[in-house]
Amino acid sequence: MKTMPYLGAGTFRLKEQAAYDSVMMALKAGYRHIDTAQIYGNEAEVGNAMVDSNVPRKEIFLTTKVWMDKFSKETFLPSVHESLEKLKTDYVDLLLIHWPLKNEEVSMQEYLTELKAAKDQGLVKQIGVSNFTNAQLKQAIEILGEGVIYTNQVEVHPYLQNRKVVELCKANDVIVTGYMPFAYGDVLKDETIIRIADSHKATPAQIVLAWMRQNDFVTIPSSTKQKNIESNLKADSVTLSQSDLEEIATLDRNHRLANPDFAPEWD
Template identity: 70%
Template sequence: MNTMPMLGAGTFRLKQQDAIDSVLMSLNAGFRHIDTAQVYDNEAEVGEAIVQSGIAREEIFLTTKVWTENFASDKFMASVKQSLQKLKTDYVDLLLIHWPLKTDDVSMETYLSELKAVKEAGLTKHIGVSNFTNAQLAQAIAILGEGEVFTNQVEIHPYLQNRKVVEFCQQHKVQLTGYMPFAYGDVLKDEVIQTIAQQHNVSAAQVVLAWMRQNDYVTIPSSTKQANIESNFASLTLTLSADDMAKIATLEKGHRLASPSFAPDWD
């Protein structure tokens, strides 16, 4: 699949049978976009679920991410080949740099050149980045060239709308992928979102996912419950009004949840 579906199934924190079950339920519900990463330690389970689903590999948009310890030239390509082996496929649709390095242990030029080499070898159709600031994305575009960075995957939800990063990505035609759309459930309790959900007779989660889609953000919620997975997929049929969208736009509060010690200095 060459186009990335706007709604994908995330697998962060899903382990062993939970990961297999979640991906299988997602594929059965209609999802055709699955997101994983080397550091999630569930690539083998994701691959197993895809095989068990019986859905043709080319019908699925599959993303994985290279972890920081594999950025060096002597490790990068080998780590990707190992990921493909676990995923039971000979290519991924999208390969991302999971986090930019805060130190100069491996230069960005080195690991992005390795990323491009993986694409040139036919092991991924698209390449991109995750958790890059605007300055880092500008550097990445300078290294790889305009049009090469397919997406920047960053935390986006109604409480962290990341507008500076959104604007910069849009200027450079880099697709935004927003992770943790529900902010671990925090935004689902919001009165504004709950009121909009009641007016449309839908769930708060469906409102958030529709908001993401109507802002042209790809998003990758995860769940281990079939009802929630099916409900998330059904968000594709929900259209929010301009008034709904404007109300959600006012909820920004800088509520960042993913900021480990190795995170960059955020915009």
């Protein structure tokens, strides 16, 4: 089974032509990991770009996520079939629960059972969660068993290092996928990051991506600029020293950006 490349192309907030162009540029540049979601409203554009890119489907690691209004037994699997239709594929490599339900209107038992059913039916290769707290991840592992949850996709960047969540994920062999690695550009203006970038003759974005990689995080920045898409791929050639990593570790300041009113009580 394909493993998830540590660097992926995210599509959050990308609509219509911008979503299509971004995915097309990423695939042409050499990305083989694309991340989307039902709520982004761009699955059809992502699917079209994948087909038009002529990159063989088997080479692409594709993730989508089920939105909260589709968690019930009646709506979950039909929504997955609809996603596959839009994405023009007969499977996704990874299917996530996008956010845990705060109100338990649908029980976690019910929606995780449906998530597992999608895997059992061959609609998806791997299953995981997103934005789950440690208590919720433990509950999910109890429901599904050990070794079933492939990843927990959470906000991670130098200003929000989410250490408690990372620790629990690692202890349970759950990959951490960090979204918004640049914190909407905030960390790219950080003096420490800029200084480290200068010392490596690299961009601040490449330093952040190298930091993610060296901490064993998968990450999915989105971009609409070809220059940035290509430059991000080159982060592979940057290796941070122990002192660089220690300096970046001190930047953590609980600077959380994804915190909607339906968010759980964060760790």
